[in-house]
Amino acid sequence: MKSFEKLFPVFLLLLAITACEPIDPDGGNEPSNAASMTRFTFPSSLNPGMRTTASATRANEYYFITVPEGTDLTKLVPEITVSEGATVFLDGAPFVPGTSHDFSGNVQMVKVVSQDGSRTSSYRICVKTGDNYIDQKVYAFMNDFNIPGVSISIMKGTEVVYSSGYGFAVQETETRCTPDHLFRMASISKQFCTMCIMTLKEEGRLKLDDTVFGENGILKGLYQNVTPYHESITIRHLLSHSSGICKGLSDPAFTWSYRMYDNGSPVPTDTLIQRTLNDRQYPDFDEGIEWYAGAAYNYSNVGYCILHRIVEVVSGKDYESYLKEDVLSKMDITDTHIGGYYDERRSNECVYYMQDGREGYSNPLRELAGAAGIITSTNQMMRILTFMDGDDTVPDIFSYETLQEMYSPYPYAAEDYKRYGLGWRLNHSTLFPGGHYHGGNLAGTATLWAGGTNQHMNGAFICNSRAYNKIDGSTFDTWMYVLLDEFMRHFE
Secondary structure, eight states: HHHHHHHHHHHHHHHHHOOOBBBBBOOHHHHHHHHOOOEEETTTTTTTTTTSSSSOOTTTEEEEEEEOOTOHHHHHHHHESSTTEEEHHHHTTEEOOOOOOOOSOOOOOEOOOTTTTTTTTEEEEEEEESSSHHHHHHHHHHHHHTTEEEEEEETTTTTEEEEEEEEEEETTTTEEEOOSEEEEOGHHHOOOOOEHHHHHHTSSOOOOOOOOOOSTTTTTTTOOOHHHHHHHOHHHHHHHTOSSSSTSOGGGGGOOOHBBBSSOOOOOOOHHHHHHHHHOOSSSTTEEOOOOTTTOOOOOHHHHHHHHHHHHHHHSSSSHHHHHIIIGGTOOOOOOOOOOOOOOOOOTBBOOOOOOOOSTTTTEEEEETTHEEEEEEEEHHHHHHTTTOOOOTTTOSSSSHHHHHHHSSSSSSSSSOSSSSSSSSSOOOHHHHHHHHEEEETTEEEEEEEEEEEEOOOEEEEEOOOOOETTTEEHHHHHHHHHHHHHHTTTT
16 A cells, blocks of 8 residues: 555645536427436525535436435425426326425336336435535546445544435445445454554553563463564564565465465454464575564555454453454444355445455455454444544543554654654655544555644545546555545635
8 A cells, every 4th residue: 555655746636636527508499209318406496495506416326315404304405407399207106396304215207207207217216414525536536436425424523524324325226325335444444453452462462572471461372383583573563564475476365375264254352363474484584674673664464363362362262352342342332243255244334345356255355354344334433543643532442652553654664754754654655744544444445544744634535436447547545545635624
């Protein structure tokens, strides 16, 4: 993810963030068999309390429209422009211009029948309240990257100033997405693992400079083929991605030969760790650096699988139980869990939609819990950030010293890299000034959150799909980063 931290022309991207095209304007004379809707609006002249007309925008075969906060969705008066002479039906009933309609359901249907009755066109309308400036940008993002569902939450200080869902948590049932829907967090799971480690630290049950493997290590006796190199690795090295344990290896956590048996079933976390230790017996030499523990930054998912096993060994509980009972309960977070496969999906959890032929439901999230296993919502993410912000308005769950350790750059011995602390990314070159942040990705999942900016802004932006194309020369991830930064600045 270093590429996202490089300087890119943010101002050009922000200029390019425009809404999807509205429904095509009336094209003039049409034949009698034409059956098209050319415009769908809620005119301010027909809807008292609305200062401006709200117009529908197309994204992914649906027409999305945002009306101001506080608007009664059950009594909106639409204006529908269609082909000359065509007949309009709204939710199965003949449309009567100037009358109100209930738009509070998941999806409303507009059917247009041509003047001669030979053709019919149908349109799906989704109405919500919100901030149209933000929402138009989200609709454009969804359309450009074919994203079914999005959730965002923005917080200033300790107050959530905007929180909204877009599109569909479950496309097949047209279940509208909300900021309380659960999404897979992918690598944002690492911050949850970090919370567990820091809680054990503050309880006095471990030290960050404790070694992990060997006779003096926390995980003594659990693994074979432990070398002096392994014995030098500390908890701090794992938190800062400086153990070097995966340098020169393809990512073991997401490589079939490391994480799966030949029959396709997932190996236990301990087996994944053992296979990694077997293949990384000594420090790697690469890029002029000897990758001994603490030398340099090398992102490691397996490192966080090791950390989640440390949590279990030290606490005497399984990882999920410790996370829920000893960490999240302090923040009154009750709907955050370890995820699973499709048939294990929770009732309020999104379905994840893969693109480019990739399979997202093959990842064994329970075995990768510390690195990629968490499911939660953007509203809960905002609450968590209030308990780790150094602001006494909401009492933090960690001491000032612990927060400083997490949010300060790790002093790598062999390179001047100041973009990672303990579990958190830091010092983005252009975005989230002064803040800490992290993203995550799995096939079918894209996540990003940021907190503690100079203007005391926090935010989360989560999707239930992941795209691999580019728009205006920039990747899906770059657009997510730029948009979240723009949304946070909008509410400063």
